[in-house]
Amino acid sequence: MAAETLGWWGVPLGILAGTLRGSAPFLFVSLGECLTEKSGKINLGLEGTLLMGAMSAYGISYLSSTQWGISPAIAPWLGVLVAGLAGMVLGFIHAWLSQQPKVNDIAVGIAMIIFGSGLAFYLGKPFIQPQAPRLPTIDLGNLISSSPAIQSALKISPLFILGVLLAPLMSWFFKSTRPGLFIRAVGDSPDAALAMGVSINKVRMLCIIAGSFLAGIGGAYLSLVFPGSWSERISSGQGLMAVALVIFARWNPIQCLWASLFFGGAQSIGPALQAVGIEQGYYIFNAAPYILTLLIMVITCSPKKTLSGAPGALGTISG
Amino acid sequence: MTDIANQTEANVLPNAHTSATPPDLQVVNMAKHFGSLIALDNVSLHLKPGTFHALLGENGAGKSTLVKCIMGFYRADHGDVLINQQARTIDSPRDAHQYGIGMVYQHFTSVPAMTVAENLVLSRFESPNLIKWKEELEALNAFMADAPFKVPVEALVGQLAAGEKQKLEILKQLYLQSRILILDEPTSVLTPGEADEVLGLIREQVTDGKLSVLLISHKFREVTSFCDEITVLRKGKYAGTGAVKDLSVAQMAEMMMGEKREPQPVEKTPRTEAVPILQVEHLQANKDNGVPALHGLNLTVNKGEIVGIAGISGNGQRELVEVLAGQRPATGGQILVNGTPYTATRKEINQHCVFVLPEEPLKNACVAHMSVADNLALRTFDRPPQAKSFMLSFKAIRAAAANLIGTFKIKTPSPETPVGNLSGGNVQRTVLARELSSNHINLLIAANPCFGLDFAMVDYIHCQILNARNQGVAVLLVSEDLDELLKLSDRLLVISGGHFTYESEIETADFSAIGHAMCHSVH
Ligand SMILES: Nc1ncnc2c1ncn2[C@@H]1O[C@H](COP(=O)(O)OP(=O)(O)OP(=O)(O)O)[C@@H](O)[C@H]1O
Ligand SMILES: [Mg+2]
Numbered sequence: 038m039a040a041e042t043l044g045w046w047g048v049p050l051g052i053l054a055g056t057l058r059g060s061a062p063f064l065f066v067s068l069g070e071c072l073t074e075k076s077g078k079i080n081l082g083l084e085g086t087l088l089m090g091a092m093s094a095y096g097i098s099y100l101s102s103t104q105w106g107i108s109p110a111i112a113p114w115l116g117v118l119v120a121g122l123a124g125m126v127l128g129f130i131h132a133w134l135s136q137q138p139k140v141n142d143i144a145v146g147i148a149m150i151i152f153g154s155g156l157a158f159y160l161g162k163p164f165i166q167p168q169a170p171r172l173p174t175i176d177l178g179n180l181i182s183s184s185p186a187i188q189s190a191l192k193i194s195p196l197f198i199l200g201v202l203l204a205p206l207m208s209w210f211f212k213s214t215r216p217g218l219f220i221r222a223v224g225d226s227p228d229a230a231l232a233m234g235v236s237i238n239k240v241r242m243l244c245i246i247a248g249s250f251l252a253g254i255g256g257a258y259l260s261l262v263f264p265g266s267w268s269e270r271i272s273s274g275q276g277l278m279a280v281a282l283v284i285f286a287r288w289n290p291i292q293c294l295w296a297s298l299f300f301g302g303a304q305s306i307g308p309a310l311q312a313v314g315i316e317q318g319y320y321i322f323n324a325a326p327y328i329l330t331l332l333i334m335v336i337t338c339s340p341k342k343t344l345s346g347a348p349g350a351l352g353t354i355s356g
Numbered sequence: 357m358t359d360i361a362n363q364t365e366a367n368v369l370p371n372a373h374t375s376a377t378p379p380d381l382q383v384v385n386m387a388k389h390f391g392s393l394i395a396l397d398n399v400s401l402h403l404k405p406g407t408f409h410a411l412l413g414e415n416g417a418g419k420s421t422l423v424k425c426i427m428g429f430y431r432a433d434h435g436d437v438l439i440n441q442q443a444r445t446i447d448s449p450r451d452a453h454q455y456g457i458g459m460v461y462q463h464f465t466s467v468p469a470m471t472v473a474e475n476l477v478l479s480r481f482e483s484p485n486l487i488k489w490k491e492e493l494e495a496l497n498a499f500m501a502d503a504p505f506k507v508p509v510e511a512l513v514g515q516l517a518a519g520e521k522q523k524l525e526i527l528k529q530l531y532l533q534s535r536i537l538i539l540d541e542p543t544s545v546l547t548p549g550e551a552d553e554v555l556g557l558i559r560e561q562v563t564d565g566k567l568s569v570l571l572i573s574h575k576f577r578e579v580t581s582f583c584d585e586i587t588v589l590r591k592g593k594y595a596g597t598g599a600v601k602d603l604s605v606a607q608m609a610e611m612m613m614g615e616k617r618e619p620q621p622v623e624k625t626p627r628t629e630a631v632p633i634l635q636v637e638h639l640q641a642n643k644d645n646g647v648p649a650l651h652g653l654n655l656t657v658n659k660g661e662i663v664g665i666a667g668i669s670g671n672g673q674r675e676l677v678e679v680l681a682g683q684r685p686a687t688g689g690q691i692l693v694n695g696t697p698y699t700a701t702r703k704e705i706n707q708h709c710v711f712v713l714p715e716e717p718l719k720n721a722c723v724a725h726m727s728v729a730d731n732l733a734l735r736t737f738d739r740p741p742q743a744k745s746f747m748l749s750f751k752a753i754r755a756a757a758a759n760l761i762g763t764f765k766i767k768t769p770s771p772e773t774p775v776g777n778l779s780g781g782n783v784q785r786t787v788l789a790r791e792l793s794s795n796h797i798n799l800l801i802a803a804n805p806c807f808g809l810d811f812a813m814v815d816y817i818h819c820q821i822l823n824a825r826n827q828g829v830a831v832l833l834v835s836e837d838l839d840e841l842l843k844l845s846d847r848l849l850v851i852s853g854g855h856f857t858y859e860s861e862i863e864t865a866d867f868s869a870i871g872h873a874m875c876h877s878v879h
């Protein structure tokens with residue numbers, strides 16, 4: 038492996054590379070969840086949406102290039118689009134169910150995790166073996182260095198760049214557009230929104246669907262960029278972690294970006310150590326994202342303080 | 357579709373917001389029911405341009421329902437709204453805005469997590485999709501410079517005091533250029549001084565012919581000093597109208613109750629020797645955000661004594677009551693009841709017979725989605741006769757509820773209605789019924805117990821509290837209404853910035869010293 042030539046420098050480089058490669062799914066799911074939670078709803082089902090997105094992106098990319106005669110350069114992008122649409126369908130189901138009277142968001146969310154992942158595994162069986170065309174990457178490393186280690190570390194997906202741009206865009210949207218302000222009003226004080234003549238159900242429905250669209254795109258990244266294949270263990274709980282990350286990021290899209298990079302980096306500590314030949318104890322570092330999630334939950338949940346930044350009506354049952 | 361509708365409206369009423377005089381508003385034979393309950397039964401009302409009109413009635417008389425029907429918040433069963441003698445359909449607050457009608461609701465409708473500026477811009481129905489903050493802020497600052505009262509534009513609404521929030525609600529309507537202002541109990545969260553200031557400034561606008569106001573209030577003092585005309589509702593029906601200058605307070609009260617009613621004064625019996633029931637020692641507690649709210653309070657309430665705590669809201673009263681009720685942990689000091697340490701566990705509450713009437717009862721003392729009957733049973737459901745070993749007897753719970761609904765005159769469609777659907781005053785009655793019905797009260801802690809209640813109920817509660825005191829109950833009364841405290845208390849304390857800044861027996865209490873202590877902390 039290339040890291041050998043770099044010696045111990047391989048560790049920070051490995052972490053950097055892992056951050057650039059591995060944080061996009063966190064980013065897309067957490068931005069989607071951020072949008073959903075700003076409107077006062079929780080969508081735990083994004084874990085299922087992520088898997089469904091990964092499966093449908095991979096499947097469509099494979100089918101369209103091999104059977105429908107679409108060029109391998111376009112096929113993966115078609116996959117990304119279909120992943121987003123699949124996410125929207127799951128989002129619509131979640132939105133509809135969770136807005137029924139006396140229905141709890143969390144319970145629907147858990148059901149949707151099981152439904153989404155079950156459906157993805159069922160429909161995805163035929164795609165575990167075949168190779169589908171993947172999304173291209175932008176090779177930033179080639180511009181600055183001839184070292185193959187650096188070149189392979191600095192391969193960046195256009196999807197990731199899209200996600201990075203989306204964060205400030207979303208932050209601006211919440212601050213300086215009328216729909217953005219309405220979403221915040223609905224999430225924070227539905228009574229106030231009602232008095233302004235806003236339909237709470239409609240706003241929440243749209244937010245959940247749009248959020249699920251983003252989570253679907255996050256799934257497409259998993260199967261078409263990194264790790265870049267379809268298997269049932271592809272998400273390993275990243276969708277759920279992204280939900281925790283939104284709390285960590287205080288419902289702020291820009292902080293969602295930092296938190297995603299942080300989680301992506303934590304996730305690559307284990308593999309980076311392994312790459313320089315540390316064989317013992319790296320599994321502990323593999324568990325880093327999970328430990329981080331737990332720590333964040335413990336630190337941020339105090340009965341004595343209300344969480345600053347939390348939308349006021351988050352997760353309350355209507356009717 | 358809506359665009360076209362709006363355009364035609366705009367043609368019919370080109371100057372709804374700019375014309376010199378406010379429009380004439382008439383309500384004719386309005387009716388509304390909720391399930392089997394008839395909340396409004398053919399009610400009519402006439403708000404003449406440039407007048408200050410009061411809408412009076414007991415709790416649950418249908419006042420809020422009537423104005424919500426005018427605003428298009430509820431759809432009336434039948435009845436017409438005439439604006440300048442033309443029948444108009446108003447299906448949403450947005451339609452009402454088209455005709456220059458704006459309302460300040462009984463609860464706040466600003467979004468706490470947003471700034472004042474964001475709330476104001478958002479409230480504008482035709483604000484653009486993209487908000488140019490620089491221009492908006494300039495316009496807002498210009499608006500604030502001319503406004504009758506000021507609120508900081510960049511502040512977060514959640515961090516404003518109650519009085520400022522209420523001013524913001526009214527400012528919002530002026531910002532929207534409403535010509536008819538409907539105010540639903542706007543002063544219940546204000547101190548009497550603030551209320552006079554706010555209503556006085558609005559009165560000036562009315563006198564200048566810029567506004568018409570429809571005010572819902574339970575306070576006769578406000579009606580006699582600011583209003584021109586009244587309309588009275590009684591149990592959902594129209595009970596009369598008249599000019600304020602022709603009516604005495606007794607006549608208005610008679611219109612509301614449908615009968616003459618003599619106030620029944622309760623004498624305070626002289627106190628025997630002092631037996632301390634509640635002792636608070638060096639009590640400390642934090643606010644929600646972790647900042648200290650109580651700085652080592654010391655307090656004793658004796659048997660058969662009412663201790664009043666006065667102060668401007670937000671100076672630690674809420675935290676004190678929550679600590680005493682077991683809803684907030686103390687960070688220092690201790691509480692003794694009957695000489696033993698007290699931490700408000702269910703066992704200790706029962707053993708020492710401690711009862712609490714917290715403020716915002718819907719939030720602090722009720723489960724809004726549970727029925728009135730269940731809420732009335734919250735204290736007793738786990739003891740006979742409502743529970744037999746570990747089984748609950750729903751029959752007994754229902755019978756007890758029906759009984760309390762009768763004695764406390766709770767107006768509810770049925771015992772099964774969720775308590776959150778009741779009118780503001782009826783939620784308060786439900787909690788009162790639960791907390792005051794027991795015959796062995798030892799310590800009663802009450803925070804603003806008469807908030808939003810009509811005058812008859814206020815009298816009733818005051819009697820109940822005095823009766824309890826005469827029977828030897830120790831009462832801690834936290835209130836923002838100084839008149840109430842002066843009437844009921846035996847001893848008065850003033851809280852400011854989490855310290856007690858004044859203490860006196862009621863006979864020697866000095867009004868100006870109290871006012872001074874309310875505004876100054878000991879630092
Ligand atoms: N959404 C609702 N569902 C069922 N009943 C309701 C609803 N809103 C109001 N009611 C009932 O209609 C009656 C009139 O209520 P309303 O709120 O108009 O009273 P109000 O005159 O404003 O009283 P208050 O002075 O206590 O605010 C009450 O008995 C109340 O319980
Ligand atoms: Mg009311």
